[in-house]
Amino acid sequence: MANPTLTLISSQTLGGTTASVTFSSIPTSYNDLKLVVSARGDTAAFPVAVKIAINGDSATNYSYTNLLGNSSAASSTRASSAISDLIANMDGASATASTFGAWEIYIPNYNSTGSKPFFGIDVIETNDTTAAHAEIQANAHLYRGASGITSIVLTPNSSNFVQYSNFYLYGIKNS
Amino acid sequence: MADVIEVNCETGEVVTRPQTAEEIAAQEVAAQAAQAAADAKAAEEAAAAAQLAATNQKLLALGLTQTDIDTLLNAAKA
Helix, strand or coil, X not given: CCCCEEEEEEEEECCXXXXXXXXXCCCCCCCEEEEEEEEXXXXXXXXXXXXXXXXXXXXXXXXXXXXXXXXXXXXXXXXXXXXXXXXXXXXXXXXXXXXXXXXXXXXXCCCCCCCEEEEEEEEECCCCCCHHHCEEEEEEEEECCCCXXXXXXXXXXXXXXXXXXXXXXXXXXXX | CCEEEEEECCCCCEEEEECXXXXXXXXXXXXXXXXXXXXXXXXXXXXXHHHHHXXXXXXXHCCCCHHHHHHHHHHXXX
Protein backbone atom coordinates (compact mmCIF):
# COMPACT_ATOMS: atom_id res chain seq x y z
CA MET A 1 0.00 0.00 0.00
CA ALA A 2 1.39 3.38 -0.99
CA ASN A 3 2.06 5.93 1.70
CA PRO A 4 0.73 9.49 1.37
CA THR A 5 3.55 12.00 1.39
CA LEU A 6 3.75 15.60 2.50
CA THR A 7 6.29 17.71 0.61
CA LEU A 8 7.30 21.29 1.29
CA ILE A 9 6.70 23.21 -1.94
CA SER A 10 7.84 26.58 -0.63
CA SER A 11 8.32 28.52 2.57
CA GLN A 12 8.76 32.18 3.36
CA THR A 13 9.85 33.90 6.54
CA LEU A 14 9.27 37.61 6.16
CA GLY A 15 12.30 39.83 6.56
CA GLY A 16 10.22 42.99 6.94
CA THR A 17 6.73 44.43 6.81
CA THR A 18 4.95 42.88 3.85
CA ALA A 19 1.62 43.79 2.24
CA SER A 20 0.92 40.40 0.66
CA VAL A 21 2.46 37.01 0.03
CA THR A 22 1.92 35.22 -3.28
CA PHE A 23 2.62 31.59 -4.14
CA SER A 24 2.52 31.36 -7.94
CA SER A 25 3.15 28.55 -10.44
CA ILE A 26 2.02 25.97 -7.88
CA PRO A 27 2.91 22.59 -9.38
CA THR A 28 0.07 20.30 -10.41
CA SER A 29 1.90 17.16 -9.35
CA TYR A 30 0.16 16.77 -5.98
CA ASN A 31 -3.35 15.78 -4.98
CA ASP A 32 -3.94 18.23 -2.12
CA LEU A 33 -2.39 21.41 -0.73
CA LYS A 34 -1.76 22.39 2.84
CA LEU A 35 -0.87 25.92 3.92
CA VAL A 36 0.55 26.50 7.41
CA VAL A 37 1.02 30.05 8.65
CA SER A 38 2.21 31.95 11.70
CA ALA A 39 1.41 35.63 11.17
CA ARG A 40 0.75 38.96 12.82
CA GLY A 41 -0.57 42.27 11.44
CA ASP A 42 0.88 45.73 11.97
CA THR A 43 -2.35 47.67 12.53
CA ALA A 44 -3.74 48.38 15.99
CA ALA A 45 -6.83 46.23 15.60
CA PHE A 46 -7.95 42.93 16.99
CA PRO A 47 -8.24 40.59 15.26
CA VAL A 48 -6.89 41.31 11.78
CA ALA A 49 -8.57 39.28 9.06
CA VAL A 50 -6.63 37.88 6.12
CA LYS A 51 -8.02 37.40 2.61
CA ILE A 52 -7.11 34.70 0.14
CA ALA A 53 -7.30 35.22 -3.61
CA ILE A 54 -7.02 32.14 -5.80
CA ASN A 55 -5.68 32.31 -9.36
CA GLY A 56 -6.01 36.11 -9.25
CA ASP A 57 -9.77 35.61 -9.36
CA SER A 58 -11.85 38.55 -8.09
CA ALA A 59 -15.17 37.29 -9.49
CA THR A 60 -18.01 36.12 -7.24
CA ASN A 61 -16.57 32.62 -6.88
CA TYR A 62 -15.96 32.47 -3.14
CA SER A 63 -18.15 31.47 -0.24
CA TYR A 64 -17.33 30.79 3.37
CA THR A 65 -18.91 30.09 6.74
CA ASN A 66 -17.06 30.55 9.98
CA LEU A 67 -17.59 29.65 13.60
CA LEU A 68 -15.66 31.83 16.03
CA GLY A 69 -15.42 31.46 19.76
CA ASN A 70 -13.59 33.18 22.58
CA SER A 71 -14.02 32.82 26.31
CA SER A 72 -17.12 35.03 26.41
CA ALA A 73 -18.99 34.64 23.14
CA ALA A 74 -19.51 32.57 20.04
CA SER A 75 -20.54 33.86 16.65
CA SER A 76 -20.88 32.76 13.08
CA THR A 77 -20.80 34.64 9.81
CA ARG A 78 -21.32 33.62 6.23
CA ALA A 79 -20.76 35.03 2.78
CA SER A 80 -21.76 33.51 -0.53
CA SER A 81 -20.89 34.49 -4.09
CA ALA A 82 -18.29 36.83 -2.62
CA ILE A 83 -15.43 38.43 -4.56
CA SER A 84 -12.87 37.43 -1.94
CA ASP A 85 -12.56 35.02 0.93
CA LEU A 86 -11.61 35.82 4.52
CA ILE A 87 -9.34 32.88 5.25
CA ALA A 88 -8.16 33.50 8.83
CA ASN A 89 -7.67 35.93 11.69
CA MET A 90 -4.36 36.94 13.24
CA ASP A 91 -3.04 39.17 16.00
CA GLY A 92 -2.78 42.88 15.28
CA ALA A 93 -0.39 45.44 16.71
CA SER A 94 -2.60 45.93 19.79
CA ALA A 95 -2.13 42.29 20.83
CA THR A 96 0.49 41.16 23.32
CA ALA A 97 3.97 41.69 21.89
CA SER A 98 5.43 38.85 19.86
CA THR A 99 2.20 36.85 19.73
CA PHE A 100 1.31 35.53 16.30
CA GLY A 101 -1.84 33.89 15.01
CA ALA A 102 -1.47 30.30 13.78
CA TRP A 103 -3.50 28.74 10.98
CA GLU A 104 -3.79 25.71 8.78
CA ILE A 105 -5.62 25.56 5.49
CA TYR A 106 -6.27 22.23 3.77
CA ILE A 107 -7.28 22.27 0.10
CA PRO A 108 -8.11 18.81 -1.24
CA ASN A 109 -8.20 18.05 -4.96
CA TYR A 110 -6.83 21.48 -5.89
CA ASN A 111 -6.29 20.50 -9.54
CA SER A 112 -10.02 19.97 -10.02
CA THR A 113 -11.76 22.08 -12.64
CA GLY A 114 -14.94 21.88 -10.59
CA SER A 115 -15.80 23.55 -7.30
CA LYS A 116 -13.14 23.16 -4.66
CA PRO A 117 -14.29 22.96 -1.02
CA PHE A 118 -11.63 23.40 1.64
CA PHE A 119 -11.29 24.17 5.32
CA GLY A 120 -9.20 26.30 7.63
CA ILE A 121 -8.66 26.65 11.33
CA ASP A 122 -6.95 29.54 13.06
CA VAL A 123 -6.15 30.38 16.67
CA ILE A 124 -4.97 33.39 18.62
CA GLU A 125 -3.83 33.36 22.26
CA THR A 126 -2.38 36.46 23.88
CA ASN A 127 -2.50 35.93 27.67
CA ASP A 128 -4.58 39.11 27.63
CA THR A 129 -7.32 39.74 30.21
CA THR A 130 -9.64 40.94 27.43
CA ALA A 131 -11.75 37.91 26.52
CA ALA A 132 -11.97 38.84 22.85
CA HIS A 133 -8.19 38.87 22.54
CA ALA A 134 -7.96 35.12 22.29
CA GLU A 135 -10.03 33.07 19.91
CA ILE A 136 -10.37 29.96 17.83
CA GLN A 137 -12.05 29.96 14.47
CA ALA A 138 -13.06 27.15 12.14
CA ASN A 139 -13.90 27.99 8.54
CA ALA A 140 -15.59 26.18 5.68
CA HIS A 141 -14.73 27.51 2.22
CA LEU A 142 -15.71 26.92 -1.36
CA TYR A 143 -13.93 28.23 -4.44
CA ARG A 144 -15.98 27.81 -7.61
CA GLY A 145 -13.35 28.78 -10.18
CA ALA A 146 -13.28 26.50 -13.22
CA SER A 147 -9.58 25.70 -13.24
CA GLY A 148 -7.11 24.08 -10.90
CA ILE A 149 -5.39 26.23 -8.30
CA THR A 150 -2.07 27.56 -9.55
CA SER A 151 -1.65 30.65 -7.39
CA ILE A 152 -2.60 31.84 -3.93
CA VAL A 153 -2.34 35.41 -2.64
CA LEU A 154 -2.65 36.15 1.08
CA THR A 155 -3.41 39.76 2.01
CA PRO A 156 -4.28 41.23 5.41
CA ASN A 157 -7.65 42.92 5.21
CA SER A 158 -6.56 46.16 6.87
CA SER A 159 -2.90 45.82 7.59
CA ASN A 160 0.45 44.36 6.59
CA PHE A 161 2.16 41.20 7.76
CA VAL A 162 4.97 41.89 10.20
CA GLN A 163 8.55 40.63 10.10
CA TYR A 164 9.03 36.96 11.09
CA SER A 165 5.59 35.91 9.88
CA ASN A 166 6.02 32.42 8.39
CA PHE A 167 4.28 30.80 5.42
CA TYR A 168 4.67 27.15 4.43
CA LEU A 169 2.99 25.60 1.41
CA TYR A 170 2.95 21.80 1.26
CA GLY A 171 1.82 19.40 -1.42
CA ILE A 172 0.25 16.08 -0.49
CA LYS A 173 0.39 13.03 -2.73
CA ASN A 174 -1.87 10.07 -2.19
CA SER A 175 0.50 7.65 -3.84
CA MET B 1 5.04 51.55 2.20
CA ALA B 2 5.25 47.78 2.56
CA ASP B 3 6.65 45.43 -0.04
CA VAL B 4 4.90 42.56 -1.76
CA ILE B 5 6.47 39.10 -1.95
CA GLU B 6 5.86 36.78 -4.89
CA VAL B 7 7.20 33.24 -4.76
CA ASN B 8 7.38 31.22 -7.96
CA CYS B 9 6.92 27.67 -6.66
CA GLU B 10 8.20 26.11 -9.87
CA THR B 11 11.52 27.97 -10.10
CA GLY B 12 11.95 28.99 -6.47
CA GLU B 13 12.44 32.60 -7.55
CA VAL B 14 11.31 35.15 -4.96
CA VAL B 15 10.45 38.65 -6.13
CA THR B 16 10.14 41.43 -3.57
CA ARG B 17 8.72 44.63 -4.98
CA PRO B 18 6.98 47.77 -3.70
CA GLN B 19 3.19 47.84 -3.80
CA THR B 20 1.67 49.38 -6.89
CA ALA B 21 -0.60 52.44 -6.57
CA GLU B 22 -3.56 50.17 -7.34
CA GLU B 23 -2.60 47.75 -4.56
CA ILE B 24 -2.19 50.60 -2.07
CA ALA B 25 -5.60 52.00 -3.03
CA ALA B 26 -7.23 48.57 -2.63
CA GLN B 27 -5.58 48.14 0.77
CA GLU B 28 -6.92 51.51 1.92
CA VAL B 29 -10.44 50.66 0.77
CA ALA B 30 -10.23 47.31 2.58
CA ALA B 31 -8.97 49.01 5.74
CA GLN B 32 -11.86 51.48 5.70
CA ALA B 33 -14.37 48.68 5.15
CA ALA B 34 -12.84 46.62 7.97
CA GLN B 35 -12.98 49.61 10.33
CA ALA B 36 -16.62 50.28 9.39
CA ALA B 37 -17.49 46.63 10.04
CA ALA B 38 -15.69 46.69 13.40
CA ASP B 39 -17.49 49.90 14.39
CA ALA B 40 -20.86 48.43 13.38
CA LYS B 41 -20.17 45.27 15.37
CA ALA B 42 -19.14 47.26 18.45
CA ALA B 43 -22.30 49.40 18.20
CA GLU B 44 -24.43 46.27 17.86
CA GLU B 45 -22.82 44.69 20.92
CA ALA B 46 -23.23 47.90 22.94
CA ALA B 47 -26.92 48.12 21.99
CA ALA B 48 -27.46 44.47 22.96
CA ALA B 49 -25.74 45.03 26.32
CA ALA B 50 -27.85 48.14 26.99
CA GLN B 51 -31.04 46.23 26.11
CA LEU B 52 -30.05 43.40 28.45
CA ALA B 53 -29.37 45.83 31.30
CA ALA B 54 -32.72 47.58 30.75
CA THR B 55 -34.57 44.29 30.73
CA ASN B 56 -32.78 43.22 33.89
CA GLN B 57 -33.90 46.43 35.61
CA LYS B 58 -37.51 45.78 34.60
CA LEU B 59 -37.38 42.30 36.09
CA LEU B 60 -35.87 43.65 39.33
CA ALA B 61 -38.66 46.23 39.47
CA LEU B 62 -41.19 43.39 39.22
CA GLY B 63 -39.76 41.90 42.42
CA LEU B 64 -37.43 39.23 41.10
CA THR B 65 -34.02 38.97 42.73
CA GLN B 66 -30.83 39.00 40.68
CA THR B 67 -30.41 35.34 41.60
CA ASP B 68 -33.87 34.62 40.13
CA ILE B 69 -32.95 36.44 36.94
CA ASP B 70 -29.59 34.69 36.63
CA THR B 71 -31.29 31.33 37.15
CA LEU B 72 -33.73 32.10 34.35
CA LEU B 73 -30.98 33.27 32.03
CA ASN B 74 -28.83 30.23 32.70
CA ALA B 75 -31.80 27.91 32.12
CA ALA B 76 -32.52 29.68 28.82
CA LYS B 77 -28.89 29.25 27.73
CA ALA B 78 -28.80 25.54 28.59
